[in-house]
Amino acid sequence: MEALKQILKSYFGYDSFRLMQEEIIKNVIQKNDSLVLMPTGGGKSICFQLPALMLEGTAVVISPLISLMKDQVEALRANGIMAATLNSGNDEATDRVIREQCRQGKIKLLYISPERFMTEIVWIGQMMKVSLFAIDEAHCISQWGHDFRPEYVHLGVLHERFADVPIIALTATADKTTKADIIDKLNLRDPQIFVSSFDRPNLSLDVKRGYSAKEKLNTILDIIDRHPYESGIIYCLSRKETERLAGKLKREGVAAGAYHAGLEMEERSRIQEDFIKDKIDVVVATVAFGMGIDKSNVRYVIHYNLPKSIESFYQEIGRGGRDGLPTETVLFYNIGDLVTLRSFADESGQSELNNEKLNRMQEYAEAQVCRRRIMLNYFGEVSEHDCGNCDVCNNPPQHFDGTMIVKKALSAIMRTKERIGFTTTIDILRGTMSADVAANRYDLLKTFGVGHDVPARDWRDYLLQMLQMGFIEIAYTEDKHLKVTMLGREALFGDKKVELAMIRREDRRKNKIKQAQQELPMLYSNGDKTEDPALFSVLRKLRQNIAEENNWPAYVVMSDKTLHALAKEKPTTLNAFSNIYGIGEYKLNTYGKRFVDVIKGYVNS
Structure with missing residues (x-):
């Protein structure tokens, strides 16, 4: 347990694990298969990156997109972790270097696409010691998943070729059918299934x-x-x-x-x-x-x-x-x-x-x-x-008596023998002589113009409410015409009161005035310390400079959460800097002095 926490702090700068991370990591280290359902931003990557640092050999991470692999490799390197990717964007010389580093066990995480993996599978089996397989975006293997990718299906051979290597499959979204399909298609062996909370309260x-x-x-x-x-x-x-x-x-x-x-x-x-x-x-x-x-x-x-x-x-x-x-x-x-x-x-x-x-x-x-x-x-x-x-x-919805609005709309639809869609319904109610209205002489209907006092945009909303309340339905096979349901006929010909939700719309001019009156939109406070937004801007500029020097995205250098913490705590020593969220040993040694010097200069100015 202490070893896990030490690696977590040393490489990633975190003092504690998030929900379920520790249990998942222990399961992987024990070389058991795992299926992990965890929301985006919930910390899935740590679940295979940390075991990769603890186990002998190289973790092979199978991921669907070059850009995603590139981002994760850059983030790992920014934390002082040896990682690489084999992809079509590399030249042959780069691939040769990466293969040799993998053969020597210097690369701890190798990112690769499923199709590229299948072309490299013989070499990987013969020349590398694989510590674990991580299948990212695992829902892609299921035909029931929302983003099925045929190239994932071939990954079912992993246990056949690498009998003793654990597999961890990870996804942010999978219903019961997709979960079962992932386990089946990957031939996972008695996997432990970890389902984290899907709640993202932020x-x-x-x-x-x-x-x-x-x-x-x-x-x-x-x-x-x-x-x-x-x-x-x-x-x-x-x-x-x-x-x-x-x-x-x-x-x-x-x-x-x-x-x-x-x-x-x-x-x-x-x-x-x-x-x-x-x-x-x-x-x-x-x-x-x-x-x-x-x-x-x-x-x-x-x-x-x-x-x-x-x-x-x-x-x-x-x-x-x-x-x-x-x-x-x-x-x-x-x-x-x-x-x-x-x-x-x-x-x-x-x-x-x-x-x-x-x-x-x-x-x-x-x-x-x-x-x-x-x-x-x-x-x-x-x-x-x-x-x-x-x-x-x-803003809980407020309601009003919309009986007459509903009756007018239903009557307009019925009088056209239910041969109109939403746009023409609104044209009739508003008294608008559109091409469809003129061609069908709908201007002669008793309901033509009976809703002229209601803006067209509000009619759209009321018709949408009527659809969800079951008064009307869309005949998709009849040119999307509106049909009045039995419930709608009862509302039209009966005397039952119908309530509609009031429409709320923002006034952009008022919003702009309100915003201009706010001095600073984003202040983070904790106890007696409050974030200094001007310092945050200075630190963001430093972060951008470091990112450009390394050709990295800025968030790879420091997350916004870390910058906000720095702008609040204002550490002026390396020791204090090391206690900030997200600061591991590598970032402390690599960027610490530059950030501390800037904070000192700001505090003393």
């Missing part, structure tokens, strides 16, 4: 429904304004949307880049590298972006569109706040997204499964109870208390 959860493109942009700009010089990710459903939104942000002066699978590999790599190294603040991306992101200081994650499943959503918001500091997550929810995703699900090879996953995502977005409890319940974890850090907890 992530706030916020859903904004029925927003127009303009309202979305204003909200996004507000969030960016709250996080000057900090990093954020915005996920979009389509490639075109990423480029369109990134263009809008750039015109507003935001350092942003678009990322999607349609870009040339070189361009994708450049955007990701610029984001990792803080040359741009925001990446607007499709789901093609993310698995390779090990960046610890992402302060906000925004979903411009509804994700296809809670697994995907959880994985994507998990890329924020990996350092444990407060992080915003915002999900925009619109009917158009639901229609598009339903079409994707119907056309997929697993229509029933994907529609069920989408249903659960829809339930989360439409919930009027604590969102975190819904998400944790999805992963089989029960919470007895509301979280106090989601929009429902912080």
Whole structure:
């Protein structure tokens, strides 16, 4: 136990283990197989990196993306740990050096992709002493997982080729079916299954429904304004949307880049590298972006569109706040997204499964109870208390008598013989002479213009509420026309009162004024000590200089959490510096004097 803690402090700078890490590490050291489900940012990497330092030989880490391997290798080297990666980005001379170092046992962790591993498997078996196999993003091996990758399937031969080498499979998201599939496909031997809490209390959860493109942009700009010089990710459903939104942000002066699978590999790599190294603040991306992101200081994650499943959503918001500091997550929810995703699900090879996953995502977005409890319940974890850090907890929905609004909408749909979608329904209610209204003479209907006093954006929200309350449904096989359900007919022709949730929308001008009145947005205090934000800025600049000298991302040098602690504690001796969170022996010896000198100069100025 003491040896484990000593290595933890010496190499990683941590004084104690997080939940379950110690048990997992002991299981690996005892050469038993393990399946680890732990949230992004929960400390999965330590579970195989620390055993790699204790066991004889080289740990082989099988990971899906070059960028992810590169980031982890840089972070390990910044902690004084010998690590390397064999990938297509290396030249032959580099690979030869790495192979020789592995043969000599000098490399403690070797990162490699599953397809590259299969081409190297004979050499690895003959020339290396393998201490353990770590299968990162293990859900990729399961056809039931949200990111299935065929190249992972071949890893089932590991125990056949390396009989005595333990395997640790790690993932942030896997339901019961995916867990069983991972164990089966990897041929794990009596694995101990470790399921950590899926709760990420530092992530706030916020859903904004029925927003127009303009309202979305204003909200996004507000969030960016709250996080000057900090990093954020915005996920979009389509490639075109990423480029369109990134263009809008750039015109507003935001350092942003678009990322999607349609870009040339070189361009994708450049955007990701610029984001990792803080040359741009925001990446607007499709789901093609993310698995390779090990960046610890992402302060906000925004979903411009509804994700296809809670697994995907959880994985994507998990890329924020990996350092444990407060992080915003915002999900925009619109009917158009639901229609598009339903079409994707119907056309997929697993229509029933994907529609069920989408249903659960829809339930989360439409919930009027604590969102975190819904998400944790999805992963089989029960919470007895509301979280106090989601929009429902912080602003419980208020309701009003919406009976007449519902009756007007249902009547408009019925009078067209249920042959219209959301847009035309709103046009009829608002009295807008659109092409569809004119072509079908819907302007002659009694309901034409009966809702002219309600803004179109509010009608979108009310129709969305009516959908989730079961008054209407979408006929996906009939050109997405709206159909009034039996419950809807009872609401239309009966005298039962219908309550709707009041719509809350932010006023960007008021938000800007409120923000301008705040002197400093982010102060961390502890007891009688309060963080000095000016010192934090000075230390961040020093960190950036060191990062550029080594061609590393800034967070590899020091995490934001460590910088905040330094700005609060203001250590002016190396001994005091060594007691700061995240400072191990290597960082103490390598950067300690530079940081202490800067802090001394600041304190004495």
